[in-house]
Amino acid sequence: MTALLSLSGLTKAYPGVIANDDVSFDIEPGEIHALLGENGAGKSTLVKMIYGLVRPDSGTMMLHGEAFAPPEPRAARASGVAMVFQHFSLFDALTVAENIALGMENSPDTADLTEQIIEVSGKYGLTIDPYRMVGDLSAGERQRVEIVRCLLQNPKMLIMDEPTSVLTPQEVEVLFKTLRQLSDEGTSILYISHKLDEIKVLCEHATILRRGKVVGTCIPKDETAKSMAEMMVGSKLRTPKKHYTRHGAALLGLHNLWLKSKDPFGTSLKEITFNLHEGEVLGVGGVAGNGQDELMLAISGEELTPAHAIQFKGEDIGQLGPNPRRMRGLLTAPEERLGHAAAPDMSLSENAFLTGAIRQNLTHNGMIKTAATRAFAREIIEQFDVRTPGTENDARSLSGGNLQKFVIGREILQKPDVFVVNQPTWGVDAAAAADIRHAILELAKNGAAVLVISQDLDELMEISDNIAILSEGTLSAPRPAKGITVEQIGLMMGGTEVEHV
Amino acid sequence: MFKLERRPTPSKAMVVLTPVLAVVLTMIAGGILFAILGKNPFEAIRIIFWDPLFNEVVASYTRPQLLVKAAPLITIALGLSFGYRANIWNIGAEGQFIMGAIAGGAVGLAFYPTESVLIFPLMVLAGAIGGFLWAMIPAFLKIKFNANEILVSLMLVYVAINFLGAMVTGPLRSPVGMNFPVSRNFNEYPSAYNGELIANTGLHMGIFVTLAAVIVSYILLKHHIFGFQVRTAGQSPRAAKFSGVNPNITIAICLGISGGLAGMAGLFEVTGPAGKLSTNFPLGYGFTAIIVAFLGRLNPIGITFAGLLMALTYIGGELAQFQLSVPAASIQVFQGMLLFFMLAVDILVTFRIRLASREVA
Numbered sequence: 001m002t003a004l005l006s007l008s009g010l011t012k013a014y015p016g017v018i019a020n021d022d023v024s025f026d027i028e029p030g031e032i033h034a035l036l037g038e039n040g041a042g043k044s045t046l047v048k049m050i051y052g053l054v055r056p057d058s059g060t061m062m063l064h065g066e067a068f069a070p071p072e073p074r075a076a077r078a079s080g081v082a083m084v085f086q087h088f089s090l091f092d093a094l095t096v097a098e099n100i101a102l103g104m105e106n107s108p109d110t111a112d113l114t115e116q117i118i119e120v121s122g123k124y125g126l127t128i129d130p131y132r133m134v135g136d137l138s139a140g141e142r143q144r145v146e147i148v149r150c151l152l153q154n155p156k157m158l159i160m161d162e163p164t165s166v167l168t169p170q171e172v173e174v175l176f177k178t179l180r181q182l183s184d185e186g187t188s189i190l191y192i193s194h195k196l197d198e199i200k201v202l203c204e205h206a207t208i209l210r211r212g213k214v215v216g217t218c219i220p221k222d223e224t225a226k227s228m229a230e231m232m233v234g235s236k237l238r239t240p241k242k243h244y245t246r247h248g249a250a251l252l253g254l255h256n257l258w259l260k261s262k263d264p265f266g267t268s269l270k271e272i273t274f275n276l277h278e279g280e281v282l283g284v285g286g287v288a289g290n291g292q293d294e295l296m297l298a299i300s301g302e303e304l305t306p307a308h309a310i311q312f313k314g315e316d317i318g319q320l321g322p323n324p325r326r327m328r329g330l331l332t333a334p335e336e337r338l339g340h341a342a343a344p345d346m347s348l349s350e351n352a353f354l355t356g357a358i359r360q361n362l363t364h365n366g367m368i369k370t371a372a373t374r375a376f377a378r379e380i381i382e383q384f385d386v387r388t389p390g391t392e393n394d395a396r397s398l399s400g401g402n403l404q405k406f407v408i409g410r411e412i413l414q415k416p417d418v419f420v421v422n423q424p425t426w427g428v429d430a431a432a433a434a435d436i437r438h439a440i441l442e443l444a445k446n447g448a449a450v451l452v453i454s455q456d457l458d459e460l461m462e463i464s465d466n467i468a469i470l471s472e473g474t475l476s477a478p479r480p481a482k483g484i485t486v487e488q489i490g491l492m493m494g495g496t497e498v499e500h501v
Numbered sequence: 502m503f504k505l506e507r508r509p510t511p512s513k514a515m516v517v518l519t520p521v522l523a524v525v526l527t528m529i530a531g532g533i534l535f536a537i538l539g540k541n542p543f544e545a546i547r548i549i550f551w552d553p554l555f556n557e558v559v560a561s562y563t564r565p566q567l568l569v570k571a572a573p574l575i576t577i578a579l580g581l582s583f584g585y586r587a588n589i590w591n592i593g594a595e596g597q598f599i600m601g602a603i604a605g606g607a608v609g610l611a612f613y614p615t616e617s618v619l620i621f622p623l624m625v626l627a628g629a630i631g632g633f634l635w636a637m638i639p640a641f642l643k644i645k646f647n648a649n650e651i652l653v654s655l656m657l658v659y660v661a662i663n664f665l666g667a668m669v670t671g672p673l674r675s676p677v678g679m680n681f682p683v684s685r686n687f688n689e690y691p692s693a694y695n696g697e698l699i700a701n702t703g704l705h706m707g708i709f710v711t712l713a714a715v716i717v718s719y720i721l722l723k724h725h726i727f728g729f730q731v732r733t734a735g736q737s738p739r740a741a742k743f744s745g746v747n748p749n750i751t752i753a754i755c756l757g758i759s760g761g762l763a764g765m766a767g768l769f770e771v772t773g774p775a776g777k778l779s780t781n782f783p784l785g786y787g788f789t790a791i792i793v794a795f796l797g798r799l800n801p802i803g804i805t806f807a808g809l810l811m812a813l814t815y816i817g818g819e820l821a822q823f824q825l826s827v828p829a830a831s832i833q834v835f836q837g838m839l840l841f842f843m844l845a846v847d848i849l850v851t852f853r854i855r856l857a858s859r860e861v862a
Contacts, residue, residue, distance in 0.1 A: 300743065301745075302742050302743060321745055321747070322742075322743060322744065322745040323744075323745035326745070332743075334743060336739075339737045339739055339740060340737075340739045340740055340743055341740070341743065342740060343733050343736050343737040343740040343741075344736070344737060345511070345736050345737075346732070346733065346736065346737075350729065350733075353729065354733065354740060354743075354744040355743070355744055357726065357744075363726050366725050366726050366727065367720075367724050367725055367726075368724055368725065368726055368729060370724070393510075394510055396510075397510060
């Protein structure tokens with residue numbers, strides 16, 4: 001049997017880095033093929049070449065045994081290659097059908113299209129209402145819109161980039177069912193994910209990239225998540241160890257916090273109440289878009305609340321801005337690295353200054369202490385193993401995982417009493433994620449209180465003492481992480497009551 | 502075929518080179534323009550860019566004029582550059598310039614004919630306050646109602662022009678001006694006159710203020726936390742808010758600085774080079790300063806050079822008008838082209854041009 005897609009010797013260099021170096025492998029018809037690698041290993045560049053977004057410097061691709069060199073995505077789509085991106089390209093203010101029509105080459109009229117959408121979504125179990133506004137959809141539903149859009153073009157090969165990072169465990173199940181069905185019908189799937197457990201159950205083959213090169217292939221079901229991670233990293237992994245400790249006094253308290261979201265498609269917070277104690281790691285689970293951003297903004301001080309709704313060491317701080325809160329020892333790291341936690345076009349030392357100015361004492365009469373700022377940036381880079389040529393490189397130039405280490409390191413090195421972090425390891429490779437979790441646990445061990453907001457349930461179970469779920473702006477009562485199962489949390493996330501577990 | 506490819510990091514060399522490239526392109530396009538008008542393009546370009554500086558016949562007059570014209574442009578552009586870095590678009594510096602001239606001029610004229618060394622500083626202060634308050638209108642409306650500052654500040658220019666007309670035909674009309682719509686001449690009132698400090702150099706008090714503004718702006722932008730906050734607010738508003746920058750305060754400060762500096766420039770202009778308030782007073786410095794700010798890459802040093810260059814096109818344009826009888830509008834076309842080319846070649850900072858030969862297969 002000839003391979004559906006055959007890559008040989010693909011090489012792509014960017015100034016200063018070889019993103020792909022002589023990459024060769026085949027994908028058979030109907031095969032679900034995993035592409036594994038750390039951040040910056042070259043996975044994105046590779047799929048961009050297949051999808052016609054980037055052209056290789058050398059090497060060839062064959063599709064159905066014929067030379068394949070798409071000059072642009074339209075050509076790739078015409079040849080039957082479709083891609084679902086990690087970040088959705090949908091317009092909130094348009095309906096599902098309108099969004100799908102916009103992404104199609106020759107879209108049929110609305111009535112026909114609507115019919116097709118209903119047909120395809122029914123066939124693959126991707127329930128979706130074509131008339132709904134995309135802004136009202138959950139992340140999982142948005143992904144279905146993207147997948148349906150691809151399926152309408154009858155792809156022979158579907159590329160999926162980190163598809164499960166925004167899904168509940170139940171939604172992941174539905175997705176996998178769909179993918180297996182597609183595979184049975186002969187569609188090949190190239191599947192990129194950091195979640196090795198998922199790859200184990202879904203994928204038939206895996207190709208592992210490290211620093212742009214293929215360093216190995218494996219059959220995922222014969223491997224363990226740990227062994228695959230070690231192949232990606234090329235060395236042994238350390239697994240963070242959680243030590244359950246007794247907790248001290250309450251440091252951060254939210255009391256009956258109501259906050260209306262400023263984003264028309266955001267989620268308002270309702271009656272949020274919890275206490276966070278010395279040495280405690282509280283994990284807040286839930287699918288993104290259920291009030292995580294709003295909760296983060298309220299705690300960081302970017303959104304003000306009634307003064308008594310947020311207390312820090314007994315003081316009402318709801319009316320204080322971000323800097324007074326930093327001064328008191330409440331530090332935060334928002335989810336969005338580029339544009340929120342860090343300014344993309346500013347250097348790392350400027351980004352170190354961004355939140356470190358006060359606690360690290362980086363100004364003198366308003367003048368920036370350049371040397372001290374650089375030293376702080378260098379300290380972050382060294383202690384948190386941020387891979388970058390230097391402190392004067394733009395934040396944008398770092399890979400996602402490296403920037404995340406920088407952002408987390410920047411806050412942790414400022415010795416917070418309370419540290420609140422949203423999605424600490426989102427899109428971060430296994431080794432970096434382990435480092436970040438380890439740093440969070442160390443912080444708690446030394447007496448700080450940590451609030452971790454994450455969609456990654458395994459992560460929450462691994463590092464949290466207590467877990468609460470944020471769903472539609474309401475936070476469940478925290479319960480001990482010990483003994484809780486992923487299924488139980490998953491059900492709570494989906495909004496289904498699990499009173500009697 | 503050519504192809505644009507994103508640079509991995511913005512080119513530092515291009516940041517400096519693109520303004521020069523824009524000037525060269527303007528000269529070429531301008532030369533073509535003059536050729537179409539039936540003039541010798543090389544002569545025209547020489548008259549505009551060379552003669553004001555080096556022609557022995559005219560340079561004794563034009564060199565001092567260079568400073569006189571560049572100073573207000575630079576002062577206003579410096580103020581604007583803070584806002585532009587923070588994505589706050591004050592388009593109404595012309596109005597703030599006029600209101601500064603009116604406010605400062607009125608304070609001086611109120612003391613006429615008392616002589617005191619305190620009067621001029623008081624007028625400068627009043628000029629700055631006049632421009633500042635005028636800029637506070639778009640600031641307030643933006644903060645309170647999210648009104649677009651581009652529209653509000655621009656419309657307020659025309660309000661200021663009409664207010665100027667009302668003032669010079671009303672309360673500020675010169676009692677010895679034979680009912681012309683002009684104020685008293687400041688050169689007849691020594692305490693309020695901003696004359697040349699050294700004869701035939703063009704050097705007046707405003708130029709020292711310009712110089713000080715260049716230095717202070719440079720320090721603020723490069724080394725002070727305020728400059729950092731302004732840059733962050735412009736580049737990534739959410740990161741700025743996260744780092745504790747209050748967007749409303751940034752709006753007020755940025756508009757305030759540009760209004761204050763434009764107002765001061767207006768006061769120096771009206772009491773010196775212009776000599777009096779009249780309906781002919783607005784010369785468009787406030788608008789030209791927008792070009793200066795961008796041509797100078799919102800950088801104080803760059804703005805200084807850009808202001809001098811723009812002053813050169815003013816003076817050279819007048820010379821060309823005089824010697825080659827090219828239309829007066831051609832100098833405005835010239836200045837417009839400069840901004841046009843500047844914005845066009847700006848893409849080279851973040852992109853580079855590649856020959857797309859091999860990849861078209």
